[in-house]
Amino acid sequence: MQNIAPLNWRRFPERYLLKGNYCENCKQAFFPPRAICPNCRRKGKLVSMEMPRTGKIISYTKVYVPPEGFKNEAPYYLAIIELENGARVLSQIVDSEPEKIKIGAKVKKVFRRIGEPDKYGTITYGYKFKVVE
Amino acid sequence: MKLPLKKYLKRLGKVLRMNAGIIGYGVYIPRLRIKVSEIERVWQRNASGLAVSEKAVAASDEDSCTMAVEAARRGIEDFSINPKRINAIYIGSESHPYAVNPTASIVGDALGTTNKYFAVDMEFACKAGTAGLQVCYALKKARMIDVGLAIGTDTAQSKPNDALEFTAASGAAAFFIGDSKNEIIAEIEHTCSFTSDMPDFWRRPRAEFPEHTGRFTGEAYFKHIINAAKLLMEETGYNASDFDYAVFHQPNGKFPLKAAKILGIPSEKVKQGLLTPHIGNTYSASTLIGLASVLDVARPGQKVLAVSYxxxxxxxxxxxxxxxxxxxxRASRAVLEMIKEKEYIDYALYVRHRHKIKSL
Structure with missing residues (x-):
C-alpha cells in the first residue's frame, strides 16, 4: 500500500474548501495557490482565500479512457470551470443531465470521494461540480 | 470574582430558563433512485406490503461523509450560520466510511470550522443521529458550546435479495443547535430515551451486510417507539392531542402510521414527515429528514413530537x-421539493453504484 495520506493532508484546504490565494497588489485570485504572484513577482502580496463555490463551464470533455484508478467511473465529464472571481479549476462534473453540460452552464461545487488506492488505504475526498439551473 | 447573592441567583435563573433548540437544518438526498418494482422484477418477489415505491441511492463517489458535508453545507447557507461558530460535531451513522478514523473531523474540515470543537462518530443503528442531537442539546444547555452540529447520515447496506434491499436507502440530515433568541426556529422543550437489549438487527465486525430477525424487528420497533413517546408525555404532561405534527422513525411506509394510531395521533399529522414511501429508509437520517420536512411547513406556536428508533x-x-x-x-428548498430532483437507474446500475459487484 502506497502511503499517500501525508501528501493528501497537505492539500486538504485546497481540496475541501477550494482555498487558493489572492494578490492584494494586482487583485487577482489564484487556484491552486501560488507561491509568488506571477504578475507582480516580488511586489505581490498574496493572502489565503477561499474561492467561490459557483462558476461556469469554459470547456468540457467526456472521458472514456481514464487514468489508473478511475476505470470504474468512466465515462465521466471533465470540465474547466471559471469561478466567479475569475480563477479557473479543472474538475469532474457529476449529478448533471448530459444535455445540460455545455459551455456557459452554471455549476456549483459539491463534496465527493475522489478515489482510494485500495480497500486498505485512506479515502481521498475533494471537490467536483454539478450543473445548477 | 465573587458575585453578590442576588446577582448570582438572577444569573442562575437565566441559565436554568435558557433553552436550546434548532437554529438551522439541511437535508441531502442523492439524485439516483431505484424503483421497488425494479428490485421486485430482479428477485421475483412482491414487496408491496412495505408501502415504499422507490428509494434514493448514493452514487459510487458518495458515502456517509460526503452526504453529511452536503447536508450541513445547505444548513449553513440557508440559515446563515458561520461555520466558525460550530464547537461540536456528532455524526450518527451505521455506514461510516472508516471503521477507525472519524467522519466528524473530515466534515469539520470540509465545512471550514475552527479546530476548537468536540467531535465523535456515533452508532446506534438508525437512531445515532438523534442521539447526536441530544448530546448537542445537552452541551448547549451546559453552555459548553456556541453551536452544535448533529448529523444523521447513511448509505444503508442490504444484502441482495434480502427484505432490507427493498427499502435500504441513502440520505443525510444536519441539525444546528444553538440558543440565540433570534435564531431558534424550534425550541427543544424536552427529550428522553427508552432503551433495552433487544437484538432485532445487527452487523458483526467485518460483515458486509446487516442481519435481522424479520417480524421481530416490528415488535422491537413498536415497543421502543411507543414507550419512548409515552415516557415523554408522562414527563412533560402532554397528551397525543397536544401535538400538531408527529415524526417517527420510518423503516417502511406503514410502521409510523401504525405507531401514530396506537398513540392516538391522526395519520394527517404524520404524513408531512413521512418520506420513506418516496426515498426509502435512510437509517440514521430517517427521523431527521422527516423532522426537516415538518420544519419546512410548521408555523409559530405549533408543537412537534419526534421519536426515532x-x-x-x-x-x-x-x-x-x-x-x-x-x-x-426557512430552508431555501423544502424536502418535498428536493426529492423531485431524481434520475432513475436499473438494478444493474444500482449494484454498480453501491459497490455490490464483488469480482471487481
Missing amino acids: GSGAGSDAFVLNITENIKNR
Missing part, C-alpha cells in the same frame, strides 16, 4: 416548539 434497541423522543423565527428562517 435504533435497533438493538432504543428510541429518542423530543418535544419541539416552533418559534416566531421560523417565519424568516
Whole structure:
C-alpha cells in the first residue's frame, strides 16, 4: 500500500474548501495557490482565500479512457470551470443531465470521494461540480 | 470574582430558563433512485406490503461523509450560520466510511470550522443521529458550546435479495443547535430515551451486510417507539392531542402510521414527515429528514413530537416548539421539493453504484 495520506493532508484546504490565494497588489485570485504572484513577482502580496463555490463551464470533455484508478467511473465529464472571481479549476462534473453540460452552464461545487488506492488505504475526498439551473 | 447573592441567583435563573433548540437544518438526498418494482422484477418477489415505491441511492463517489458535508453545507447557507461558530460535531451513522478514523473531523474540515470543537462518530443503528442531537442539546444547555452540529447520515447496506434491499436507502440530515433568541426556529422543550437489549438487527465486525430477525424487528420497533413517546408525555404532561405534527422513525411506509394510531395521533399529522414511501429508509437520517420536512411547513406556536428508533434497541423522543423565527428562517428548498430532483437507474446500475459487484 502506497502511503499517500501525508501528501493528501497537505492539500486538504485546497481540496475541501477550494482555498487558493489572492494578490492584494494586482487583485487577482489564484487556484491552486501560488507561491509568488506571477504578475507582480516580488511586489505581490498574496493572502489565503477561499474561492467561490459557483462558476461556469469554459470547456468540457467526456472521458472514456481514464487514468489508473478511475476505470470504474468512466465515462465521466471533465470540465474547466471559471469561478466567479475569475480563477479557473479543472474538475469532474457529476449529478448533471448530459444535455445540460455545455459551455456557459452554471455549476456549483459539491463534496465527493475522489478515489482510494485500495480497500486498505485512506479515502481521498475533494471537490467536483454539478450543473445548477 | 465573587458575585453578590442576588446577582448570582438572577444569573442562575437565566441559565436554568435558557433553552436550546434548532437554529438551522439541511437535508441531502442523492439524485439516483431505484424503483421497488425494479428490485421486485430482479428477485421475483412482491414487496408491496412495505408501502415504499422507490428509494434514493448514493452514487459510487458518495458515502456517509460526503452526504453529511452536503447536508450541513445547505444548513449553513440557508440559515446563515458561520461555520466558525460550530464547537461540536456528532455524526450518527451505521455506514461510516472508516471503521477507525472519524467522519466528524473530515466534515469539520470540509465545512471550514475552527479546530476548537468536540467531535465523535456515533452508532446506534438508525437512531445515532438523534442521539447526536441530544448530546448537542445537552452541551448547549451546559453552555459548553456556541453551536452544535448533529448529523444523521447513511448509505444503508442490504444484502441482495434480502427484505432490507427493498427499502435500504441513502440520505443525510444536519441539525444546528444553538440558543440565540433570534435564531431558534424550534425550541427543544424536552427529550428522553427508552432503551433495552433487544437484538432485532445487527452487523458483526467485518460483515458486509446487516442481519435481522424479520417480524421481530416490528415488535422491537413498536415497543421502543411507543414507550419512548409515552415516557415523554408522562414527563412533560402532554397528551397525543397536544401535538400538531408527529415524526417517527420510518423503516417502511406503514410502521409510523401504525405507531401514530396506537398513540392516538391522526395519520394527517404524520404524513408531512413521512418520506420513506418516496426515498426509502435512510437509517440514521430517517427521523431527521422527516423532522426537516415538518420544519419546512410548521408555523409559530405549533408543537412537534419526534421519536426515532435504533435497533438493538432504543428510541429518542423530543418535544419541539416552533418559534416566531421560523417565519424568516426557512430552508431555501423544502424536502418535498428536493426529492423531485431524481434520475432513475436499473438494478444493474444500482449494484454498480453501491459497490455490490464483488469480482471487481
